[in-house]
Amino acid sequence: MPGMTTPMAVSAIILVLTFAGIFTEQFHGIERAKFAMAGAGAIIVAGQVLGFYSPDLALQAVDWNVVFLLAIMMIVVSIMMSTGGFEHLAQYLARLADGSQFGLIVLLGTAVTVISLLLDNVTTVIIFGPLIILICSTMGVSPVPYLIAAALLSDTGGVATLVGDPPNLMIGSAAGIDFNTFFLHMAPPVVLAWLGILLAMKYLFRNELAVTPQQEFTTVADFRNKSLWYRSLLVLGVMVVLFVVHHRIGWEPWLVAAASLTVLLFISRQIELEAVTAHLETPLLIFFISLFMVIGGVEQSGLLTMIGDTFQPLIVEHPLAAAITVLWIAAIMSAMIDNIPFTAAMIPVLVGLQNEGVNVSVIWWSLALGVGMGGNGSHIGSTANVYIVTISERLARESGRPELAITPGLWIRKGTPAMLLTLLICSLFIWWGYDFLFVANL
DSSP: OTTOOHHHHHHHHHHHHHHHHHHTHHHHOOOHHHHHHHHHHHHHHHHHHHTSOOHHHHHHHSOHHHHHHHHHHHHHHHHHHTTTHHHHHHHHHHHHHTTOHHHHHHHHHHHHHHHHTTSOHHHHHHHHHHHHHHHHHHHTSOSHHHHHHHHHHHHHHHTTSTTSSHHHHHHHHHHTOOHHHHHHHHHHHHHHHHHHHHHHHHHHTHHHHTSOOSOOOOSOOOOSSHHHHHHHHHHHHHHHHHHHHHHHHTOOHHHHHHHHHHHHHHHSTTOOHHHHGGGOOHHHHHHHHHHHHHHHHHHHTTHHHHHHHTTHHHHHHOHHHHHHHHHHHHHHHHHHSOHHHHHHHHHHHHHHHHHTTOOOHHHHHHHHHHHHHHGGGSTTSSHHHHHHHHHHHHHHHHHTOGGGSOOHHHHHHHHHHHHHHHHHHHHHHHHHTHHHHHTOOO
């Protein structure tokens, strides 16, 4: 490739080998976290030798906001799980669906999508993942369709607002897009993509959803600690409000979650930290810390910047074609690696063109749609996906039923087609709504 330097080539090789190990976990039986750790170590050493990366830069590359937020929300959900409230809610939703598996997917999907508009998609699946398993366990049906749908719809819902996904915050800050403008332009394609995913789930899981549930819900589960459940809901509601305004008060999302958890611990003094922290998914946290380090090395090598720079001539001369191209390439890159580095690589290119007087408003929207929808393309395309995969694997181990584990191959067969459908929908939206997006007042 023209302009390819030795650091770029080395970082690309390490990235490919690391992801090859992660994607083939079911064949060699080595945990993905171990490959991520090996990749992080390899790129740090290579970076030191070639002068483009260091241990300090590796630590800076870790998005600690994501790591801390993930860990804190695991604890919050663990507290709520101990109350029996999720079981109570599970039976209510199952009764409301009246035995229809697809109806239940619609109900859960609606709740997941709406919450993902305001909450981080990781938080949403942390809440709904265990709930889905409880529901499906009681009904005697496979939780796999519901878990995959929850991941897909949480990623999709997060695309609609500035606070729904970290790349949105980066794009909004760089382009000067406010909350209302972002929602106005992203809500229509997100609604269409939401419908597309539900239809895809109905078709792709038609055999699983055709199974008649074994259990009818006629009773209401008792709370184990009703007061703690309602206190948790109150704190969760406050947390949602703070997430919405966190950029105004200068608090990062992890700080909002930490403060809310602290309040919950003090208003419910009977909570034992040792008990609730026992449910932390430590391998998952290690996986993300290591993965951030690998991606940080690739970014420091200049490879991502070089890829972003190749779009400049196309953006200037053919903006509509560039918008659709950015949409698909951003999606593919986000399915393969984390969407944040690609977003970071594209932002300087678009800001430079915008400062030169080029109207790149359509490209901003395409970038937001691409990196958001693209996360659905693989089992590691988003944090929410990895969490869902992790809890499905734990369920498979504990139940002795390997078919309940969401493997990379299963995701490619079920999740990837849904992602491709949403990209087609978004492409048509950009094509038909080009004038609407182009005249956006950024």
